[in-house]
Amino acid sequence: MNPVRPPLWFYTYVLMSQKDGNFYTGVTNNLKKRFEEHNSGSVFSTKHRVPLKLIYFEACLAKNDAYRREKYLKTGMGKRFLRNRLKGGLTG
Numbered sequence: 001m002n003p004v005r006p007p008l009w010f011y012t013y014v015l016m017s018q019k020d021g022n023f024y025t026g027v028t029n030n031l032k033k034r035f036e037e038h039n040s041g042s043v044f045s046t047k048h049r050v051p052l053k054l055i056y057f058e059a060c061l062a063k064n065d066a067y068r069r070e071k072y073l074k075t076g077m078g079k080r081f082l083r084n085r086l087k088g089g090l091t092g
Contacts, residue, residue, distance in 0.1 A: 013058075019050065019051065024038075055086060056085070
């Protein structure tokens with residue numbers, strides 16, 4: 001009898017630098033660990049922008065879906081989607 005394993009989720013996430021207000025978008029299968037890596041300064045692309053705040057994430061069952069979503073969120077339309085989705089949510 002094989003034990004049932006929970007699904008492996010892939011997360012597309014958006015961080016906001018509390019230092020300069022810029023966004024960073026990425027993909028991971030361990031959101032908590034990756035967020036801690038970013039805030040500890042061990043991620044090259046964000047180490048000069050700490051502290052960071054997790055402002056948005058989506059979960060996908062397929063890695064390629066998460067990367068496709070990341071690519072979209074980095075486009076002009078994706079940024080507009082995020083602004084509309086987060087409207088009023090970044091103040092507190």
